[in-house]
Amino acid sequence: MKKNKKFDIMETDFYEFTMSQAYFNEGKKDEIVYFDGFFRKIPFDHGYAVMAGGDEVIEFIRNIHFTEEDIAYLRSLNKFTEPFLEYLKNFKFTGDIDLIPDGTPVFGNEPIVTVKAPIIEAQLIETQLLAILNSNIKFATASKRLLMEAGDIPVMEFGARRSDQPTRATKCGYLAGSCGTSNTKLGRDLGIPVLGTMAHSMVTEAESEYDAFLSYAKTYPENTVLLVDTYDTLKSGIPNAIQVAKDYLIPNGYRLSGIRIDSGDLAYTAKMARRMLDEAGMEDAKICVSNGLTAEALRDLKLQGAPIDSIGAGDNMCAPKERVGVVYKLVGVVKNGEIVHKIKVSDDPAKTIQPGYKKVYRIYDQATNKALGDVLALYNEVLKEDEFTLIDIENEYNTKTIHNYRIRNLQEKIFESGNLIYQEPTMEEKREYCKREMETLYDEHKRLLKPAKYYIDGTKELLKLKRELILASKQKGYEKRIGKK
CATH class of the missing domain: 3.20.20.70 (Aldolase class I)
Structure with missing residues (x-):
């Protein structure tokens, strides 16, 4: 099978391979995990970014494979076992990918892509996935x-x-x-x-x-x-x-x-x-x-x-000079058939992620069709449709109770069990969709200088989980303060 001219799975950070070998040795190659891809800060000091690159994600995932030359090179490094290299010979993506559609205004700290897959598959697609999204979102937002x-x-x-x-x-x-x-x-x-x-x-x-x-x-x-x-x-x-x-x-x-x-x-x-x-x-x-x-x-x-x-x-x-900074973080692992939610904690609060396998919803005012904010919720939560309290994920004391709204799940399932199930829109359809979605933002969010903040909110259950996981992380050796106890 020939290489895809645009995407080469070997154009991957080397630690993805070394981690994968370790997972393989531990018998974890079939362990199901969840990863979120998101960026923290909107580029250009802008009020929003524009989602793009879904077409390339589809092309990349559909064409993933390792050639005999790839395997021979990896073998020459003397870092990988023959059983692992044999596994790579037959490698294909078998997981699920949920993605926010191209042309959607998107914001910091919300999952623009969620991957559910066996852990080695999820790791080996990371580098190319991030490269695609970082580049496309940068160009679309600058434009x-x-x-x-x-x-x-x-x-x-x-x-x-x-x-x-x-x-x-x-x-x-x-x-x-x-x-x-x-x-x-x-x-x-x-x-x-x-x-x-x-x-x-x-x-x-x-x-x-x-x-x-x-x-x-x-x-x-x-x-x-x-x-x-x-x-x-x-x-x-x-x-x-x-x-x-x-x-x-x-x-x-x-x-x-x-x-x-x-x-x-x-x-x-x-x-x-x-x-x-x-x-x-x-x-x-x-x-x-x-x-x-x-x-x-x-x-x-x-x-x-x-x-x-x-x-x-x-x-x-x-040729914009800004960068987007999409990152890819583990948020869940399946153990004994149950999802165990995970968090990455940092001394820098801005780098402590929103944990768990979750959904991202956009809340629209029914009267004006304007977006009121985005809500992160655990995957199995059902949002109330008559009254809802928005809770700022950066400041839980900043709340707002709303009525007369509609809820939209922003992500769409692109791949299921490795199969493409998404009918990709044409360029003209994406362009018209982008125009419509931009009209749902308030002018204050779209202004060039000092745009108003667009709030990313969390449900009570998600924020409760975050607090619990942060406390639990301290018991695993995390200690924020330096000095004598």
């Missing part, structure tokens, strides 16, 4: 952050050359709401609209700016968008674009579709460009701006009244 500031202005994703992961960046940008991409491959593979006109090189190659514009207009008269900032935007670029429209496009029954400005003071230049185009009778010509635009820059352009019709974005959608 949505910029797109929210653009508002109704269409944003074209121009990031293929900016990103070290252009396929993920483009896919996540479209999920978040971009109107199209410069990435031709994703147009072919996913049906994302492909966009693009000309670069500065076409202008500098020609005898003159006018000649370059005329050549492009003759080639694509029905959609002539000209890049006007190669030399001097206001004194050369826009006048030449107008002249080509008058000399060739209009006489042949076409109009100048638009111009693109890629440098300078975009607000001032766009205002002057609009005036010049309007005075030339080209009120229908559109103005596109680009040049490393950030969400903050877009907000400022709109505040300054810049007459912008579309935006080209690259770096800040496709």
